[in-house]
Amino acid sequence: MTLEQIFSIVNSVAFFSWIFLFVFYKKKWVFTVIFSGVFVLMALTYIWFIASGLGGDSQGGFDSLANVKALFSKDEAVLAGWIHYLVFDLFVGMWITQDAKKRGINRWVILPCLLGTFMLGPAGLLLYIIIRTVHLKRFPHHPYDEELVF
Template identity: 60%
Template sequence: MKLELIFTIANSIAFSCWIFLFVLDQKRWVYKLLFSIIFLIMSFTYLYFIVIGMGAETGGGFDTLANVKLLFSSDEALLAGWIHYLTFDLFVGMWISHNADQMGINRWILLPCLVLTFMAGPTGLLLYILIRMIHSKKLIQEPFSNRLIS
């Protein structure tokens, strides 16, 4: 299968999941679908392409920015890196959506957080954390539940 087609399919799957996450956030099956099927498919696809891409004789490493650039010089490794971003940003979006629902944060206030997480990862997470602090009136947050640290 051509890499451009895999790229298009991965983007389409991720975009569809983001829509499900916002529109159907309170449906438990959405989280099961993401966690049990979509993340597995994306992760195995990532693993396949990272093995192929990093197996190429490109050199590189993680010690300098130039060496990281070399690691991703093959199209397969670049595709794997993109799938990595899509998968992890979607996972963060799932956490944001679920946590906001637990805390009673309005879906429309949450929408910019989800859009930014989809488009610019950590920026959307930052916005959500700030909104969550304002909503809870607490500076220190507990990330794993709706309990807040006093």
């Protein structure tokens, strides 16, 4: 299988996971499928490509932007980096839906947050934090601030 085919597959899996997350957010099975199925398969794929992309003769490091760029000069490493984004953004989307459900925030209100997280990661999370703060009329001190649950 080519890297382009794998790229297409992981993008499709992530895309449909986001759709299932929004449509079936009240169903426990969707979180089980995403967490135990999608995350595990994506993590294994990530490990495979990060090992082949950063292993052996790879150059670069994490101490400067130029070295990070050099570190991800192989297509396998870039694919692994992309999978990293997909998995972590999806995990944040799962947290947003669970937190919103627990706090009584309508799923249509969080749709822009989910779209924003899917496309722009931290920007979507920030939007949710703003909506959550307005809804609760108080800025929570941490993501699991139980005293703010109604």
